[in-house]
Amino acid sequence: MLFSETGMWPVKYRRLVLALRYWQYALSLPNDHFLSCAMADAVNGNSSWMSDLVHALRRLPHPISLDVSRDWRLVDIDNLIETVERSCLKDIDDFMASSPKALLLHHCSPRAAHLHNGHASQYVVSAFRSYLLVPIPAHRKALVRLLTSSHTLAVEVLRWTERRRPPIPRDERLCRYCRQEVEDEAHVLLYCDGSDDLRALRSEFF
Numbered sequence: 001m002l003f004s005e006t007g008m009w010p011v012k013y014r015r016l017v018l019a020l021r022y023w024q025y026a027l028s029l030p031n032d033h034f035l036s037c038a039m040a041d042a043v044n045g046n047s048s049w050m051s052d053l054v055h056a057l058r059r060l061p062h063p064i065s066l067d068v069s070r071d072w073r074l075v076d077i078d079n080l081i082e083t084v085e086r087s088c089l090k091d092i093d094d095f096m097a098s099s100p101k102a103l104l105l106h107h108c109s110p111r112a113a114h115l116h117n118g119h120a121s122q123y124v125v126s127a128f129r130s131y132l133l134v135p136i137p138a139h140r141k142a143l144v145r146l147l148t149s150s151h152t153l154a155v156e157v158l159r160w161t162e163r164r165r166p167p168i169p170r171d172e173r174l175c176r177y178c179r180q181e182v183e184d185e186a187h188v189l190l191y192c193d194g195s196d197d198l199r200a201l202r203s204e205f206f
Contacts, residue, residue: 001102001148003092007128012056013088017081019053024077043068061094062087089125096125100170101149101156103185146185154183 003010009017026039042050050068057064064083096106131147134140145151154176158168175183178194192198 001096001099001105004096004105004126005129005132005148007126009088009126010091012060013084013091016053016056016084019049019056020077020081020084023050023053023072024074027072027074027077057084060087061091093125102147103149103155104147149185151185153185153188155185 002008023039026035029036038048039050042048054066054068057066064080064087066080096102099106131143132140134143149156154168154173155170158173159170161167170182173182173184175181175187175192175194177198178192180194181187181191183192188198189202
Protein backbone atom coordinates (compact mmCIF):
# COMPACT_ATOMS: atom_id res chain seq x y z
CA MET A 1 0.00 0.00 0.00
CA LEU A 2 2.93 2.31 0.63
CA PHE A 3 3.87 2.12 -3.05
CA SER A 4 0.38 2.57 -4.45
CA GLU A 5 -0.46 5.53 -2.22
CA THR A 6 2.79 7.52 -2.26
CA GLY A 7 4.04 7.01 -5.80
CA MET A 8 7.26 5.46 -4.53
CA TRP A 9 8.65 2.36 -6.24
CA PRO A 10 9.89 -0.78 -4.46
CA VAL A 11 13.67 -0.66 -4.04
CA LYS A 12 14.30 -3.58 -6.40
CA TYR A 13 12.69 -1.70 -9.30
CA ARG A 14 14.48 1.55 -8.50
CA ARG A 15 17.81 -0.28 -8.46
CA LEU A 16 17.03 -1.90 -11.80
CA VAL A 17 16.32 1.48 -13.37
CA LEU A 18 19.58 2.87 -11.95
CA ALA A 19 21.48 -0.07 -13.46
CA LEU A 20 19.79 0.48 -16.82
CA ARG A 21 20.63 4.18 -16.74
CA TYR A 22 24.25 3.28 -16.05
CA TRP A 23 24.18 0.92 -19.02
CA GLN A 24 22.71 3.72 -21.13
CA TYR A 25 25.54 6.00 -20.01
CA ALA A 26 28.08 3.33 -20.98
CA LEU A 27 26.58 3.09 -24.47
CA SER A 28 27.11 6.82 -24.96
CA LEU A 29 30.87 6.55 -24.41
CA PRO A 30 33.55 6.10 -27.12
CA ASN A 31 34.51 2.51 -27.92
CA ASP A 32 38.02 3.01 -26.50
CA HIS A 33 36.72 4.16 -23.12
CA PHE A 34 37.55 1.86 -20.21
CA LEU A 35 33.86 1.37 -19.34
CA SER A 36 33.04 0.52 -22.97
CA CYS A 37 35.73 -2.16 -22.92
CA ALA A 38 34.30 -3.57 -19.70
CA MET A 39 30.83 -3.61 -21.25
CA ALA A 40 32.17 -5.48 -24.27
CA ASP A 41 33.51 -8.18 -21.94
CA ALA A 42 30.17 -8.32 -20.14
CA VAL A 43 28.09 -8.86 -23.27
CA ASN A 44 30.50 -11.57 -24.42
CA GLY A 45 29.31 -13.79 -21.58
CA ASN A 46 31.84 -13.00 -18.88
CA SER A 47 30.58 -12.85 -15.32
CA SER A 48 29.67 -9.25 -14.51
CA TRP A 49 26.96 -6.95 -13.22
CA MET A 50 25.28 -7.33 -16.62
CA SER A 51 24.65 -11.02 -15.99
CA ASP A 52 23.28 -10.05 -12.57
CA LEU A 53 20.97 -7.59 -14.32
CA VAL A 54 19.71 -10.30 -16.67
CA HIS A 55 18.94 -12.60 -13.73
CA ALA A 56 17.28 -9.81 -11.71
CA LEU A 57 14.96 -8.93 -14.59
CA ARG A 58 14.12 -12.59 -15.09
CA ARG A 59 13.22 -13.05 -11.40
CA LEU A 60 10.66 -10.23 -11.29
CA PRO A 61 7.03 -11.21 -10.53
CA HIS A 62 6.36 -10.21 -14.15
CA PRO A 63 9.64 -11.33 -15.77
CA ILE A 64 11.50 -9.36 -18.42
CA SER A 65 13.82 -11.15 -20.83
CA LEU A 66 17.03 -9.41 -21.81
CA ASP A 67 19.40 -10.44 -24.61
CA VAL A 68 22.60 -8.50 -23.98
CA SER A 69 24.32 -10.01 -27.03
CA ARG A 70 22.28 -7.95 -29.52
CA ASP A 71 23.16 -4.40 -30.54
CA TRP A 72 21.61 -1.93 -28.12
CA ARG A 73 20.90 1.75 -28.75
CA LEU A 74 20.15 4.48 -26.23
CA VAL A 75 16.47 4.48 -27.21
CA ASP A 76 16.32 0.72 -26.60
CA ILE A 77 17.30 1.29 -22.98
CA ASP A 78 14.53 3.89 -22.66
CA ASN A 79 12.06 1.30 -23.93
CA LEU A 80 13.44 -1.27 -21.50
CA ILE A 81 13.02 1.16 -18.59
CA GLU A 82 9.39 1.66 -19.62
CA THR A 83 8.96 -2.12 -19.58
CA VAL A 84 10.37 -2.23 -16.05
CA GLU A 85 7.92 0.50 -15.04
CA ARG A 86 4.98 -1.50 -16.43
CA SER A 87 6.21 -4.59 -14.59
CA CYS A 88 6.44 -2.58 -11.36
CA LEU A 89 2.93 -1.14 -11.71
CA LYS A 90 1.52 -4.57 -12.55
CA ASP A 91 3.18 -5.97 -9.42
CA ILE A 92 1.66 -3.21 -7.26
CA ASP A 93 -1.77 -3.65 -8.85
CA ASP A 94 -1.63 -7.42 -8.29
CA PHE A 95 -0.89 -6.88 -4.61
CA MET A 96 -3.74 -4.41 -4.18
CA ALA A 97 -6.21 -6.58 -6.08
CA SER A 98 -5.38 -9.69 -4.05
CA SER A 99 -5.20 -8.05 -0.62
CA PRO A 100 -8.06 -8.94 1.76
CA LYS A 101 -7.57 -5.52 3.35
CA ALA A 102 -8.12 -1.94 2.16
CA LEU A 103 -11.57 -2.51 0.68
CA LEU A 104 -11.92 1.09 -0.52
CA LEU A 105 -8.51 1.13 -2.22
CA HIS A 106 -9.17 -2.27 -3.75
CA HIS A 107 -12.25 -0.95 -5.53
CA CYS A 108 -10.29 2.01 -6.91
CA SER A 109 -7.84 -0.20 -8.80
CA PRO A 110 -8.04 -0.31 -12.62
CA ARG A 111 -8.62 -4.06 -12.48
CA ALA A 112 -11.59 -3.75 -10.13
CA ALA A 113 -13.10 -0.93 -12.20
CA HIS A 114 -12.82 -3.02 -15.36
CA LEU A 115 -14.46 -6.01 -13.67
CA HIS A 116 -17.36 -3.90 -12.41
CA ASN A 117 -18.19 -1.79 -15.46
CA GLY A 118 -16.14 -3.22 -18.31
CA HIS A 119 -14.28 0.05 -18.86
CA ALA A 120 -10.68 1.00 -18.20
CA SER A 121 -10.18 3.16 -15.13
CA GLN A 122 -8.38 6.51 -15.10
CA TYR A 123 -7.10 5.67 -11.61
CA VAL A 124 -3.30 5.68 -11.50
CA VAL A 125 -1.88 2.57 -9.86
CA SER A 126 0.93 4.36 -8.05
CA ALA A 127 0.82 8.08 -7.21
CA PHE A 128 0.99 10.49 -4.30
CA ARG A 129 -2.63 10.73 -3.21
CA SER A 130 -4.30 14.03 -2.44
CA TYR A 131 -5.69 12.83 0.90
CA LEU A 132 -2.12 12.77 2.22
CA LEU A 133 -2.18 16.57 1.94
CA VAL A 134 -5.21 17.07 4.22
CA PRO A 135 -3.98 19.93 6.44
CA ILE A 136 -5.47 18.84 9.78
CA PRO A 137 -3.30 15.99 11.14
CA ALA A 138 -6.14 14.20 12.95
CA HIS A 139 -8.28 14.18 9.80
CA ARG A 140 -5.37 13.03 7.65
CA LYS A 141 -4.54 10.18 10.03
CA ALA A 142 -8.19 9.13 10.20
CA LEU A 143 -8.39 8.96 6.39
CA VAL A 144 -5.17 6.97 6.15
CA ARG A 145 -6.34 4.50 8.79
CA LEU A 146 -9.71 4.10 7.12
CA LEU A 147 -8.26 3.53 3.64
CA THR A 148 -5.46 1.19 4.73
CA SER A 149 -7.50 -0.93 7.18
CA SER A 150 -5.59 0.36 10.20
CA HIS A 151 -8.85 0.96 12.06
CA THR A 152 -10.87 -0.74 14.82
CA LEU A 153 -13.82 -1.95 12.76
CA ALA A 154 -14.76 -5.59 13.29
CA VAL A 155 -13.70 -6.63 9.78
CA GLU A 156 -10.12 -5.87 10.77
CA VAL A 157 -9.93 -6.36 14.55
CA LEU A 158 -11.59 -9.79 14.49
CA ARG A 159 -9.08 -10.92 11.88
CA TRP A 160 -6.44 -11.09 14.59
CA THR A 161 -5.76 -13.74 17.21
CA GLU A 162 -6.20 -12.09 20.60
CA ARG A 163 -5.28 -13.86 23.83
CA ARG A 164 -7.20 -17.15 23.62
CA ARG A 165 -9.65 -16.01 20.93
CA PRO A 166 -8.95 -17.38 17.44
CA PRO A 167 -9.54 -15.29 14.31
CA ILE A 168 -13.22 -14.90 13.41
CA PRO A 169 -14.35 -15.81 9.86
CA ARG A 170 -15.08 -12.71 7.82
CA ASP A 171 -18.81 -13.36 7.41
CA GLU A 172 -19.15 -13.52 11.22
CA ARG A 173 -17.52 -10.15 11.93
CA LEU A 174 -20.89 -8.47 12.33
CA CYS A 175 -21.61 -4.80 12.90
CA ARG A 176 -21.74 -3.87 16.58
CA TYR A 177 -24.88 -1.75 15.99
CA CYS A 178 -27.18 -3.53 13.55
CA ARG A 179 -25.74 -7.08 13.93
CA GLN A 180 -26.86 -7.82 10.37
CA GLU A 181 -23.92 -7.15 8.05
CA VAL A 182 -20.15 -7.41 8.20
CA GLU A 183 -18.77 -4.31 9.90
CA ASP A 184 -16.51 -3.06 7.12
CA GLU A 185 -15.70 0.39 5.80
CA ALA A 186 -18.49 0.56 3.23
CA HIS A 187 -21.13 -0.68 5.67
CA VAL A 188 -20.26 1.86 8.34
CA LEU A 189 -19.94 4.80 5.95
CA LEU A 190 -22.92 4.13 3.70
CA TYR A 191 -25.39 1.54 4.90
CA CYS A 192 -25.63 0.92 8.65
CA ASP A 193 -28.86 2.21 10.20
CA GLY A 194 -28.35 0.70 13.64
CA SER A 195 -27.01 3.90 15.20
CA ASP A 196 -28.70 7.30 15.44
CA ASP A 197 -25.29 8.97 15.63
CA LEU A 198 -24.16 7.30 12.41
CA ARG A 199 -27.32 8.28 10.60
CA ALA A 200 -26.99 11.88 11.78
CA LEU A 201 -23.38 12.13 10.64
CA ARG A 202 -24.22 10.54 7.30
CA SER A 203 -27.10 12.97 6.72
CA GLU A 204 -24.59 15.84 6.68
CA PHE A 205 -23.05 14.42 3.50
CA PHE A 206 -25.89 12.60 1.71
